[in-house]
Amino acid sequence: MNREEHNTSFPAPVLVAALMVLALFTFASAQKKSSCIDCHVKLDDPRLSNPAKLFDNDVHRSRGLSCNDCHGGDPNADTSEAAKDPSKGYLGKPRTADIPAYCGKCHSDANLMKKFNPSLRVDQESEYYTSVHGKLLKSGEQKVATCISCHTVHGIRAVSDPLSSVYPLNVADTCAKCHGNADYMRAFKIPSDQVIKFRTSVHAKALYDKQDLSAPTCNDCHGNHGATPPGIASVANVCGQCHARQADLFQTSPHKAAFDQQGLAECVTCHSNHDIATPTDQMIGTQQGALCVNCHTDGDKGFAAAAHMRTRIDQLIASIDKSNEILSVAERKGMEVSKPKFDLKGATDALTHARVLIHSSSNIEVDKVVGPGLNVAGKGYQAGLDALAELSFRRKGLAVSLIFILFLALLVYLKIRQLETRQSISK
Amino acid sequence: MQEWLDERLSISALSDIARKKEVPVHRYSIWYYFGGMTLFLFVVQVVTGILLLLYYRPSAENAFESVQFIITEVQFGWLIRSIHSWSANLMIATLFIHLFSVFFLRAYRRPREMTWVSGVVLLFIVICFGFSGYLLPWNKLAFFATKVGTEIAGVIPIVGRPVLRFLRGGDDVTGATLTRFFGFHVAVLPATATVFLAVHVLLVQLHGMSVPPSLKAENVRKMKFIPNFLLRDLIGWILAIGVLAALAALFPWELGEKADAFAPAPAGIKPEWYFLFMFQTLKYLPAKILGMDGEVLGIMAFNVVALLLFIVPFVDRGQENRRRTLIFNIIGVLALLYILVMTIIGYVT
Secondary structure, eight states, rough: OOOOHHHHHHOOOHHHHHHHHHHHHHHHHHSSSHHHHHHHOOSSHHHHHHHEEEEEHHHHHHOOOOOHHOOOOOTTTTTTHTTTTTGGGGOOOOOOGHHHHHHHHTTTTHHHHHOTTSSSSOOOOHTTSOOOOHHHHHHOOSSSOOHHHHHHHOOOTTTTTSSSSTTTTHHHHHHHHHTHHHHHHTTTTTTTTTHHHHHTSSIIIIIIIITTTTTOOHHHOOSTTOOOOOOOOGHHHHHTOOOHHHHHHHSSHHHHEEEEEHHOOOHHHHHHHOOOOHHHHHHHHSSTTTTTGGTOOOHHHHHHHHHHHHHHHHHHHHHHHHHHHHHHHHTTTTTHHHHHHHHHHHHHHHHHHHHHHHGGGOHHHHHHHHHHHHHHHHHHHHHHHHHHHHHHHHHHHHEEEEEEEEHHHHHHHHHHHHHHHHHHHHH | OOOHHHHHHHHHHHHEEEEEEOESSSGGGGGGGGHHHHHHHHHHHHHHHHHTTTTOOOSTTTTHHHHHHHHHTTTTTHHHHHHHHHHHHHHHHHHHHHHHHHHTTTTTTTTOOOOOHHHHHHHHHHHHHHHHHHHTBBBHHHHHHHHHHHHHHHHTTTTTTHHHHHTTTSSSSOOOOOOOOHIIIIIIIIHHHHHHHHHHHHHHHHHOOOOOOOSSSGGEEEEEEIIIHHHHHHHHHHHHHHHHHHHHHOOOOOOBBBOOTTTTOOOHHHHHHHHHHHHHHHHHHHHHEETTTHHHHHHHHHHHHHHHHHHHHSSOOOOHHHHHHHHHHHHHHHHHHHHHHHHHHHHOO
């Protein structure tokens, strides 16, 4: 570029400023006029102004929708009367009973939803009516949850938004707004301590302490739009969504028929429901505090099986601990034992597997994995012994070598003395 | 046989030179042994390195496992590997002692300037040996230390980025870096070191041992290099073998965990002790110094100090001057103290 050309072009800052002004103008003109928001946001009554203010963060707004897309009316009108003209489709605030259909107008329309979120399901409304909430609403009950009870209204956020009331970490609190309110629940004759119990459960620890969003919260077991308490017959299916292996094993176990006969809920009988504790080995066996003795008594087959399974698991734990201990000692002394330590994970895997196989209530199945696990742990222990023996050999070898080395150094020193004595005599 | 060899190789001429070689005996003679000790440890490195080569496999997939195999399955493999690692560290330590003793005794002065220059080159070669060898077991610590080390090289203006890519064999530390470092460690550096070592030793033989200027050379007693001095050297080498054996048996060099590029960097990661004073310095530097990036400035300063090392004999020349001697002594003591203090802080913090 020659000097002349350079002088005739615009300076870069001018160009950038011009582009920014153009971009702002384009953005402003792209925003649709909404007299609803313009007026409501200025109103003193928070019941009327809050919807307009909250709508700023609403997922619908971010997709280009506005008040009239739900409430009807004319957002281009300049007066309140014209904007809320029923002839222009103004619907106003829906009644509680109409809310599912109000939302379902779009959310149940597969063709419409494809334009905004093709992966979003469109059966929420019909599913809602299968829920306890939906059934009660249909029966005329007004104090039940509808769409807005959980998703809020006007400030609705996407489920993936951490500020959303239905984000996994917030679901329990959202449910607790009603289900944790004893006064509110009294009319329905259901307890209100579920969320308090849930907060103490192993699931809540995973969800809140480890921030594991795959851990279950209320809707993962009860469903969300079709929320309902699982019946006795379906509890195992619900738990089995995640704990598939345990559920399968239980189906083949002698407990299955016995539980069915006595009308016991499968998983819940031993593990409880909302306050499911971290399972421990103390839950199995025949000692005080073990769950098996709630039904089994000394002398019956189940009692013996429980005692056997617990003994085998304890044997494996003790063997793993012993191997770990000796390998750690060898490691602390500088021996390379990472391979046997890694191999020992095979025994830990066997222990985990055995704990799962307890659900089969079969000693044979448990023995099938405990036996090999004990072998692996035994090899780990032997590797630890070998490492310590090698260490002892090295130290003895070092002692012998040092004696030899010092002796050699002494010999050289004596040779120097002899040599220098001779040299001084010859001088 | 001797006659046959003498006729062809003039051995008697060489042995005559060796027999005539003498070493000054004075109160600083102890420092003469550190050059020989460094050379001995270098030989240990070569021998143990060749033995390790028999089993070592230089790839990201096999390096860690091959070192694990050496120390757990190969007869006395643990001893060879530990001696190689300990000897490397002791060699760097004796090299630093040798460098500072030569500096404080003014042994670099005319006509020994090139002996000093070749020695400084050897110092940097040995440090490169240490840096490249550290990565070869392909463990977690080495992986991240190499990542940090090469990143530091990468911030040097203009040449930094190409140097980083050259060292790593790409943008990240990968198997390509390992192969490259292996090549440097077993081929490029040994070849270069052999050349400079030959020059260095030859120059030492040519000029003989330097007598410190503070002593009058004509008043200094002398001893025969062969056998008197060599036998004393031998005692040191025999004891060094004992120290290496004890360190290897009592404190075997750890292997750690296999490197995993996707794992987070271990907390409190530190480089090898001989880089620690520089690493610690860079940590203390403010983000900006006079508008320039503090880290870049620190690295540039270390590069300048490295270059200054080369020109020491050309600055301190001419007649012995008390004032200049004092200045050089102060600089030497301050540098030594700085290295020691920063290294200790680096270890403690």
